[in-house]
Amino acid sequence: MTEFRMPSLGADMEHGKVVEWLVKPGDYVHKGDLVAAVDTDKTVMDIESFEEGVVAEFLVEVGDTVDVGTPIARITATPAEVPPPEAPARHREPGAKVPPPVRHLAHTLGVDVGRISGSGPGGEVVRADVERAAAAHATEAAGEAAAPAEGPEAPAPAEATRVRSSPLARRLAAELGVDLRGVSGTGPGGAVTEDDVLSAVPPKETRTETPAAAAPSEAPGPEPAPAPKEAAPEEAAARRKQPTAAGGKADSLRQAVGALMSRSKKEIPHYYLSTTLDLAAAMAWMQGVNRERPVSSRLVPSALLLKATALAAKEVPEMNGFFAKGAFQPSSAVHLGVAVALRHGGLVAPALHDADTLALDQLMDQLRDLVDRARAGRLQRAEMADPTITVTNQGDLGVESVFGVIYPPQVAMVGFGKVLEQPWAHNGMLGIRHASIATLSADHRVSDGLRGGRFLARIDELLQAPDKL
Amino acid sequence: MNEQDARQAVAAAIGKVAPDVGPEDLDGGARLRQDLELDSLDFLRLVEVIAETTGVDIPEADYPAVATVDGLVSYVAGHG
Numbered sequence: 001m002t003e004f005r006m007p008s009l010g011a012d013m014e015h016g017k018v019v020e021w022l023v024k025p026g027d028y029v030h031k032g033d034l035v036a037a038v039d040t041d042k043t044v045m046d047i048e049s050f051e052e053g054v055v056a057e058f059l060v061e062v063g064d065t066v067d068v069g070t071p072i073a074r075i076t077a078t079p080a081e082v083p084p085p086e087a088p089a090r091h092r093e094p095g096a097k098v099p100p101p102v103r104h105l106a107h108t109l110g111v112d113v114g115r116i117s118g119s120g121p122g123g124e125v126v127r128a129d130v131e132r133a134a135a136a137h138a139t140e141a142a143g144e145a146a147a148p149a150e151g152p153e154a155p156a157p158a159e160a161t162r163v164r165s166s167p168l169a170r171r172l173a174a175e176l177g178v179d180l181r182g183v184s185g186t187g188p189g190g191a192v193t194e195d196d197v198l199s200a201v202p203p204k205e206t207r208t209e210t211p212a213a214a215a216p217s218e219a220p221g222p223e224p225a226p227a228p229k230e231a232a233p234e235e236a237a238a239r240r241k242q243p244t245a246a247g248g249k250a251d252s253l254r255q256a257v258g259a260l261m262s263r264s265k266k267e268i269p270h271y272y273l274s275t276t277l278d279l280a281a282a283m284a285w286m287q288g289v290n291r292e293r294p295v296s297s298r299l300v301p302s303a304l305l306l307k308a309t310a311l312a313a314k315e316v317p318e319m320n321g322f323f324a325k326g327a328f329q330p331s332s333a334v335h336l337g338v339a340v341a342l343r344h345g346g347l348v349a350p351a352l353h354d355a356d357t358l359a360l361d362q363l364m365d366q367l368r369d370l371v372d373r374a375r376a377g378r379l380q381r382a383e384m385a386d387p388t389i390t391v392t393n394q395g396d397l398g399v400e401s402v403f404g405v406i407y408p409p410q411v412a413m414v415g416f417g418k419v420l421e422q423p424w425a426h427n428g429m430l431g432i433r434h435a436s437i438a439t440l441s442a443d444h445r446v447s448d449g450l451r452g453g454r455f456l457a458r459i460d461e462l463l464q465a466p467d468k469l
Numbered sequence: 470m471n472e473q474d475a476r477q478a479v480a481a482a483i484g485k486v487a488p489d490v491g492p493e494d495l496d497g498g499a500r501l502r503q504d505l506e507l508d509s510l511d512f513l514r515l516v517e518v519i520a521e522t523t524g525v526d527i528p529e530a531d532y533p534a535v536a537t538v539d540g541l542v543s544y545v546a547g548h549g
Contacts, residue, residue: 290529295517298529300509341508343489371510398503 002051003059003071009040009047009384012260012408016040017065018072027055028131029075034380036072041256043348044377045384053077253346261405268323268406269444275456276435277305277463279419283434285466301419302393303364305436305459307469309414310334310355312458313389318447319412319440319455320388328411328446337387337407338367340374349407350379351387360469391416401437411443412455470523470549476542478549482518483538486511497539505538525549 006016020037023029034046035055056074060066118125282304290298313320313334321330336355341347350373352358352366373379387407393416394402400420404413417437424433438459442452462469470478480495483505490505501507507515512532519541520526525548527535535541 287529295513295520295526298513300513302509343487343506368510368513 001056002053002075002077004035004049004051004073004075006038006066006068006070006072007047007381008068009038009045009381010042012256012263013040013068015065015067018060018062019044020062021058022046023055025055025057026131028127029053029055037378038381040384041252042346043253043342043374043379043384045379045381047381049075051075051077250342250344250346253342253348257346260407264405264408267408268411270406270441271444271449271452272403272439272441273449273452273456274401274403274437274439275453275460276422277438277460278424278433279435279463280424280433282463282466283419297361297364299360299364301436302416303360303367304463304466304469305393305416305438306336306338306352306355306367306391307358307360307363308459308462309389309391310336310352310358311462311469312455313412314356315458316451316455318451319442321411322388322409323411323443323446324409328443331388333388335386335388337390337410338370339390339392339404340371342375348374348379348384349387349390349392350374350383353382389414394418401439403439404441406441406443411446412452413441414459415439415441470525470546472542472546475523475546475549478519478523478545479538479542482515482522485518486515495538497537497542499538500536501538501541502536519545523549 009016017039018036019039022034022036029035029049030052031050032048035049036047037044038047053075056076058073060070060072066072119129279301283301286299286301286304313336317330318328320334321328323329333354334356335351335353337349337351339347339349350370352363352370355363358366370379370383387410389410389412390404390407391414392402392404398418401417402415404415406413415438417439419434419436421432422435424431424435426433438456440452440456442455480492483490483495483501487505487507494505496504499505501512501515516527516532523545525545527544527548531544535544
């Protein structure tokens, strides 16, 4: 039996809120399977299991906020005395209706295999049958168990079955177009209840069944709850976006960013460098490539800049790693953090893993995916926790240069400004070239201007041979 | 494609790429980057959605012509 604990999703994270379980009691999880969606002050992230085993029970409810390290679920590891599920398969008796691994799973989950019908070949009971049966049990059990415990706090009879049953509140929220995560919960532990959802609906939209629901003016946050139009059926993805960034979320994100940046400026002796990148070759090459391609596989200048940065970071190790416990720990891998502005304000900087090893097209694909998920609030734990250096690309928003603040415990932040055409003197001739201002904010405890300058110069050099990026 | 259809297609595409941009923001003169705050990836996605829904493929060389809502609408109307 192991306890699955609230993981740390970044140096600055102290607590997290479980906003969704991605598994249910009785599910078999492997290492790396996604278990829950956790809301930090910054974003919502999917967290994965570090154990293999069966989800025995949840120790917190959806909506609960707990400190890092708090057990949030129990996972029953495959018992040591029983061989692992795969091993006995080799000894499977021919003709057996229930293969040993499946029987073992059934045993672990407390399912009587004799009572379930198999859906496998020849009526064989397969894993899915067992898991389905276990899930059915678990759901019943959860319903029964939750009722008495939560009874006293239940504001409405309808909720007596599962007061903190967020699925219900969530479903309702989805139907009514209410931003669930922008609703402050009045339930136990701040859980959002149906009533909370209903009270967050603008008056004319409120369904009739709960006239006693609190006044809509109690809808929290500086922004009104999103109008139902945003919950149009085809906008499932969009709906996910809203909860992440809107309302109270933007505030808490702003606070988190503020706290982290204050810490950075207090602790890290920044130094700043700037250079103008000659992008004539890179832009000409990219435009040539894009001309041959459908929109879906076109490149953007950011992809080239990011790749060049990752390669340069690999070559200048003083820029890439963490400063912790009074010492610099260089990283052999380059996990390139990409600052992504969220539409309602604030930013997150998830990582493109091993960016130096990605082919440009791969990097472009992953960049698009990462930005989409960051905006939709669907980042994974590792992406938030481990960038080794971060890039902020303000060029898209039109400024010429940006001097970033280092994300602790990282030691360098690279900024790119807008790509513009500039008059450029070259070999005694004046011409027009694409150019962009690259800046470096770096940690003086780890490097000095000489190394920092080398790093920026290297980015420029690498961009002169874009086809080799 | 007539201009009204094009305008509808453009509004739908922008709504898909940037759900927080409401119809009231879609002033004809609104600049996609600066006013609607689409970044280069959003813009690429917009061009992709336009291609999917209207069949109008906007090559990179024509990006300057579609920098505003009206510019995009007339481009789609003219090429669709």
